[in-house]
Amino acid sequence: MKRYRDSPRASRARRLSRKPELDLVAIPDVRVPQLGPQNRLRVPEKSGTLIGIDMIRLKSLTKTFDGRRILREIDLQVDAGEFIFLTGVSGAGKSTLLKLLYAAERPSEGGVWVAGQRVDQLSRHKLALLRRKIGVIFQDFKLLRHKTVLENVTFVLRFHGLGAREAHRRAYQVLKRLGLHHRQSALPEVLSGGEQQRVAIARALAYQPRLILADEPTGNLDADLAGELLSLLCDINYQGATIMVATHDHALLEAMPARTLVLHQGRIEYDGSWPP
Amino acid sequence: MAHALEEGLALLRRRGTVSAVLALSLAVPLSLAGFTTSLGLWSRPFVALENKASVVRVLLHPRMDAGQRRNWINEQARLHQDWTLSEVDREALEERLKVWFPYLEDLLEGENAIELPTLVEVKAGVPEEVSVLTEGPAVIAVGPTSSIDRVLGLVARTATWLLGCISAILLASAFSLVATWIHLEVYRHADEITIMRLVGATESAIRSPFVVAALIPGICAGFAASVGTWYLVRMVAVAAEAVGLSPPAFPVWLPAVEIGIGVILPVVAALLTMARHARVGDAE
Ligand SMILES: Nc1ncnc2c1ncn2[C@@H]1O[C@H](COP(=O)(O)OP(=O)(O)OP(=O)(O)O)[C@@H](O)[C@H]1O
Ligand SMILES: [Mg+2]
Numbered sequence: 310m311k312r313y314r315d316s317p318r319a320s321r322a323r324r325l326s327r328k329p330e331l332d333l334v335a336i337p338d339v340r341v342p343q344l345g346p347q348n349r350l351r352v353p354e355k356s357g358t359l360i361g362i363d364m365i366r367l368k369s370l371t372k373t374f375d376g377r378r379i380l381r382e383i384d385l386q387v388d389a390g391e392f393i394f395l396t397g398v399s400g401a402g403k404s405t406l407l408k409l410l411y412a413a414e415r416p417s418e419g420g421v422w423v424a425g426q427r428v429d430q431l432s433r434h435k436l437a438l439l440r441r442k443i444g445v446i447f448q449d450f451k452l453l454r455h456k457t458v459l460e461n462v463t464f465v466l467r468f469h470g471l472g473a474r475e476a477h478r479r480a481y482q483v484l485k486r487l488g489l490h491h492r493q494s495a496l497p498e499v500l501s502g503g504e505q506q507r508v509a510i511a512r513a514l515a516y517q518p519r520l521i522l523a524d525e526p527t528g529n530l531d532a533d534l535a536g537e538l539l540s541l542l543c544d545i546n547y548q549g550a551t552i553m554v555a556t557h558d559h560a561l562l563e564a565m566p567a568r569t570l571v572l573h574q575g576r577i578e579y580d581g582s583w584p585p
Numbered sequence: 586m587a588h589a590l591e592e593g594l595a596l597l598r599r600r601g602t603v604s605a606v607l608a609l610s611l612a613v614p615l616s617l618a619g620f621t622t623s624l625g626l627w628s629r630p631f632v633a634l635e636n637k638a639s640v641v642r643v644l645l646h647p648r649m650d651a652g653q654r655r656n657w658i659n660e661q662a663r664l665h666q667d668w669t670l671s672e673v674d675r676e677a678l679e680e681r682l683k684v685w686f687p688y689l690e691d692l693l694e695g696e697n698a699i700e701l702p703t704l705v706e707v708k709a710g711v712p713e714e715v716s717v718l719t720e721g722p723a724v725i726a727v728g729p730t731s732s733i734d735r736v737l738g739l740v741a742r743t744a745t746w747l748l749g750c751i752s753a754i755l756l757a758s759a760f761s762l763v764a765t766w767i768h769l770e771v772y773r774h775a776d777e778i779t780i781m782r783l784v785g786a787t788e789s790a791i792r793s794p795f796v797v798a799a800l801i802p803g804i805c806a807g808f809a810a811s812v813g814t815w816y817l818v819r820m821v822a823v824a825a826e827a828v829g830l831s832p833p834a835f836p837v838w839l840p841a842v843e844i845g846i847g848v849i850l851p852v853v854a855a856l857l858t859m860a861r862h863a864r865v866g867d868a869e
Binding site: 411413433437438439441443445451452453455464469473 | 588595777779783784786787790
């Protein structure tokens with residue numbers, strides 16, 4: 310990981326950000342050391358990172374829709390603290406793979422483990438608790454229609470146990486970081502696509518998840534905003550969170566070299582740094 | 586908890602009319618049930634009369650002493666094998682008189698208390714036969730044999746039953762109304778529930794706003810029903826006083842029971858409905 314982060318490309322990506330340091334992530338600033346399988350170490354949970362354990366593990370995962378095999382016997386392992394791109398043509402199954410990770414879909418065969426738990430076998434309650442550690446940026450945003458921008462972010466924080474005032478403060482901060490604080494009392498339907506997307510991003514980041522699954526997070530953003538988001542994700546990753554970004558935007562892959570998975574015809578065709 | 590309250594209130598605000606109708610649909614049967622209870626308590630003596638349908642009351646001469654009365658009773662029991670005779674003691678008689686005719690209290694108490702004749706209750710297979718007793722010198726009066734109290738008792742009991750049944754039916758329909766409403770709301774919010782599940786809401790976080798939304802009209806209905814019952818009981822009390830009967834009481838525990846039912850009924854309806862439709866909004 311560090312290898313990439315110190316490359317000139319990565320620092321250029323970070324320079325794209327107008328605001329240098331991230332102020333909304335409360336995870337202590339634990340730098341990710343150079344890790345290999347031989348020197349795995351485990352930082353205590355409360356420091357916010359789970360270095361050295363698998364954050365994601367897929368074992369011969371197959372997903373079939375109406376007899377069509379969308380994913381075929383996929384094996385994958387992602388360490389805690391990694392930054393991963395998932396790419397492939399439209400319809401390759403990127404969203405499906407992410408859905409399997411946050412258990413919105415069940416695998417047809419094989420198993421899915423996230424943070425050490427087999428997600429397709431969890432009880433409802435345990436699944437809810439696991440999902441609180443996962444921030445999902447949905448491709449279709451999934452905002453609550455009746456709630457304002459600010460409420461869309463605060464309501465998640467509220468059932469994560471924050472008091473009303475603290476939730477407001479935090480939501481406002483995150484929205485401000487994404488340049489949306491002036492739209493805080495608007496309803497989602499009056500927002501532009503990019504604004505809606507940023508609300509969805511704010512909601513996913515606000516509760517400081519340890520795993521962020523972003524499904525086309527820049528699909529509706531202009532190049533500047535996309536660069537800024539990438540740099541934000543980069544900061545959060547730097548502080549210990551694991552990040553998986555599904556995208557078919559090659560500019561994004563270029564801007565931030567990281568481990569990249571290419572899905573093709575249901576299999577991971579390529580797994581390595583980008584460009585190949 | 587605070588969050589559930591906020592969300593529940595928001596839900597109520599959006600469905601103001603429906604929740605008002607719900608509250609009303611609960612309040613009406615509740616106040617009717619409360620009123621029936623008060624009436625039932627009040628008319629219990631009537632109903633008791635009706636139960637002892639074949640009892641005829643006989644007044645003995647006040648000058649008879651205890652020995653004479655016992656002899657008379659034994660004599661009658663010997664003559665009419667199928668009768669059961671029992672003397673009502675003076676205190677019980679006074680009690681009955683005071684309950685039904687409060688203005689007699691002055692006559693029954695203190696130094697100038699009047700001498701009450703002895704009341705004997707005769708339980709007979711054919712009540713009409715008891716009227717032969719008027720011929721003897723010991724008896725000053727024989728109560729109605731084709732009993733008016735029987736009719737009164739029947740009326741009181743039928744009225745209580747009827748009102749009770751109507752309240753029960755209305756309460757049951759209020760229950761199903763709440764259940765249906767929650768059902769509709771749960772489906773209407775299916776998308777939101779899906780989203781909440783995806784971002785880590787537990788079942789209690791998802792369901793508690795709906796419970797709150799059912800609970801609040803329930804509490805309001807309980808209070809409104811208490812006021813309604815109090816008003817109905819008062820109307821009867823005024824009428825009773827006008828004809829010289831002691832007024833029915835409004836038991837102090839009644840509002841508590843009404844509010845309690847007002848809370849429990851919709852909450853149970855909401856919980857059952859949500860348990861039945863637990864899979865609404867499931868992502869997979
Ligand atoms: N619920 C479903 N039922 C049937 N088919 C589905 C379902 N969800 C996805 N698919 C199919 O699975 C395939 C992969 O879909 P998926 O959304 O994962 O693609 P994607 O890689 O995310 O594409 P895009 O880049 O356009 O978002 C598509 O052909 C889609 O039609
Ligand atoms: Mg997709």
